[in-house]
Amino acid sequence: MSTVSPVLTTGIPGIDLADHPAAPRPDELRLTTGPLFAGVAQAGDFVDLTRHRALWGEQPHLALPDLVAAAAHAGLRGAGGAGFPTDRKLASMAGRRVTAVVVNANEGEETSAKDGQLLCHVPHQVLDGAAAVASATGCGKVVIRLAAERAAVVAAVRRAVAERTETGLQWRVDAVPHRFVSGEATAVIRGLGGDTSLPQDLGLPPRDPRARVRRGSVFLSNVETFARLAQATRGHAPTSALVTVSGAVARPGVYEVPRTWTVADLMARVGLLEHPGIVVTGGWHGAWARWADLARVPLDRDAFASVDARWGAGVLVVLPTGVPLREVLAAIAARLAAESAGQCGPCVFGLPTLARELAAGGSAEHAMAEVDGRGLCAHPSATVAAVRSALAVIERGDT
Amino acid sequence: MSATLTIDWNRCQGHGVCLAAFRERLAADRWGYPKGIPTSGTLIPADEIGAARTAVATCPAAALRLT
Numbered sequence: 001m002s003t004v005s006p007v008l009t010t011g012i013p014g015i016d017l018a019d020h021p022a023a024p025r026p027d028e029l030r031l032t033t034g035p036l037f038a039g040v041a042q043a044g045d046f047v048d049l050t051r052h053r054a055l056w057g058e059q060p061h062l063a064l065p066d067l068v069a070a071a072a073h074a075g076l077r078g079a080g081g082a083g084f085p086t087d088r089k090l091a092s093m094a095g096r097r098v099t100a101v102v103v104n105a106n107e108g109e110e111t112s113a114k115d116g117q118l119l120c121h122v123p124h125q126v127l128d129g130a131a132a133v134a135s136a137t138g139c140g141k142v143v144i145r146l147a148a149e150r151a152a153v154v155a156a157v158r159r160a161v162a163e164r165t166e167t168g169l170q171w172r173v174d175a176v177p178h179r180f181v182s183g184e185a186t187a188v189i190r191g192l193g194g195d196t197s198l199p200q201d202l203g204l205p206p207r208d209p210r211a212r213v214r215r216g217s218v219f220l221s222n223v224e225t226f227a228r229l230a231q232a233t234r235g236h237a238p239t240s241a242l243v244t245v246s247g248a249v250a251r252p253g254v255y256e257v258p259r260t261w262t263v264a265d266l267m268a269r270v271g272l273l274e275h276p277g278i279v280v281t282g283g284w285h286g287a288w289a290r291w292a293d294l295a296r297v298p299l300d301r302d303a304f305a306s307v308d309a310r311w312g313a314g315v316l317v318v319l320p321t322g323v324p325l326r327e328v329l330a331a332i333a334a335r336l337a338a339e340s341a342g343q344c345g346p347c348v349f350g351l352p353t354l355a356r357e358l359a360a361g362g363s364a365e366h367a368m369a370e371v372d373g374r375g376l377c378a379h380p381s382a383t384v385a386a387v388r389s390a391l392a393v394i395e396r397g398d399t
Numbered sequence: 400m401s402a403t404l405t406i407d408w409n410r411c412q413g414h415g416v417c418l419a420a421f422r423e424r425l426a427a428d429r430w431g432y433p434k435g436i437p438t439s440g441t442l443i444p445a446d447e448i449g450a451a452r453t454a455v456a457t458c459p460a461a462a463l464r465l466t
Contacts, residue, residue: 344408349430370428373437376408 026246027113028253029121031269034240036227037256040121046156049163052124059128060233064094064136067233074232079114079242080104080222081283081312082378083301086229089221090133098139099216101130105146105153105223106176108339109283112313114242115223116153117254119146122227123160127171129226132233133219134169141170148175224314241299247280247318248273257299263316264295277321278393282312284332285382287389290396308389329390330359336383346374351383358387402465404451405440406433410462417454417463423447425454436463 029043039047039055047055062070072087103126107115118126130142144157154175161171221229228238241259243266246252250271257266263279276291281304289309297303301311319328337351350371357364364387372384404424413431424447425433435441443451443465455463 345411345413345430345432346408346428349432350428353429370434374408374432375438 025110025113025116026244026252026254027116029117030251030253030255032256033258034242034256035231035236036118036125036224036240036242037122043121045121046159047122047124049124049160049165052122052128056125056128056230056234059131059230061135062132062233064090067132067136067229070232070235071229074228074237076225076228076232076238077301078222079224079228079314081109081285083311086221086225089219090136093137093217093219096137097216098134098137098219100141100143100218101134101137101139102218102220103127103130103142103144103223103226104220105144105157107147107150107223107313109285109313109315111246111280111283111315111317112244114244114254114314116150118223118227118242119153119160120156123156124163125227125230126223127160127164127226129228129230129233131164131166131169132230133221133226137219139219140168141172143172143174145174145176148177222313241314243299243314243316245270245316245318247316248276248320249318259299261299262296263299266299266316267295267318272318274321276318278319278325279309280317280319280332280390281315282310283315284336285386286310286312286315287386288393290393308392310389325390325394326358326361329387329394330355332390333358333383333387336379336386340379341377344375344380346371347380350374351380354383354387363391400445400448402443402448402451403440404436404443404455405464405466406436407462407464408438410460411458412460412462414459416457416459420457421447421450421454423450440466 029037029040032040039045039051068087068090071090076086077083078086078089105115105119107113127142130144134140134142144161146153146157148154154173157173161173164171224242231238239258240256241261243255243257244253245255245266249267250273252270255266255270257269279289279291279294281287281289281294287308287310289307293307294309297307297309304311319325333351333355337355340347340351342348350367354364354367354371357367368384368387371380373381375381411432415427415431417433418425418427424441424443425435428434448465451465455465
């Protein structure tokens, strides 16, 4: 890559926010000491269905109430970012006609690579979870929705789907051009109808009341969530954390490690390039945290929340010390602004304004107030929350 | 009787007609889109329903709903 202005780069290897190159996804499997990647001896191993069944046995059939109970017992939360309790999402399917179980593999958060790595190495962990939901809800179709650009992931999923043996269950691999918001749940659901993958408002009454009846309900969840659910149906509560680490580290990539490890324990394996100052947690939509506050925290959603960090999609981006933090923030805000679906005025105009005001050194408080809570998906409000968190950390200083 | 005013951000083009029709409640943000309607909707008291109905009826993009 050509030389870039120091003002516009984060200084993070591979993450140049100004030129917006291919996504800086730290797409490499580094270390697995947990159950999700069982059977994978080294990066690149594909656990096929025969090997998967030898390790885990057949996918047990659970009735919906039992599946709900298994998810609740394991304490499962959505692993795509929002962290919604999986048992409640499952319970909401009771008495409904479920037309599709959707594995949301868009992984729009570009600092995350865990979902792609799961699908490339252990796809049947994920597909087992989807099959469990389909059988519990009496649904005959599973759709795996993913970004067409990630050819290796698409190929792995197609290979895995071809191996499945369920009778009466249709598997569909749906590869669509990527956008950050394409992974937003309402966008995925809308895309199922053949529309473009942009968010929509599911709260308003449908314009044609028959449309909703015809479509029925869709159960959608994140890749990792389905894998965790498959484990839960076999009585295993999650013991591992799945984390994507990037930034000023020696070995960026995806790590499955015990969730009792602290951030510092993990970083000892990842290899810090220097004493860190600030870590972006959860993803670009997440929260900034000071290393001093984060280092001793276990790799756990609630523990992260207790120090105002965010688990989100299991992301840690270590900012190099000495980078101009406000400029990094402005660049991230610009990146998020560019990902607007272009549907809602306050998002279309507000996010670029917000990014510009940050770049100009302003507080951007007025712009944030004008964007917050306005729009039909979570993108603008989540962006504002992330910026507020970052500004609070910058205000306090990084040591 | 009160009602809830909601906006479909997918439709709103910032024409600004609703701002004139319903001055009691709506104001323009700096880009001309109506402020004062959160995504969850806003509760309209009985004495403002007339103005709200006018805003809904005159929106060129049919982006407003009163339920």
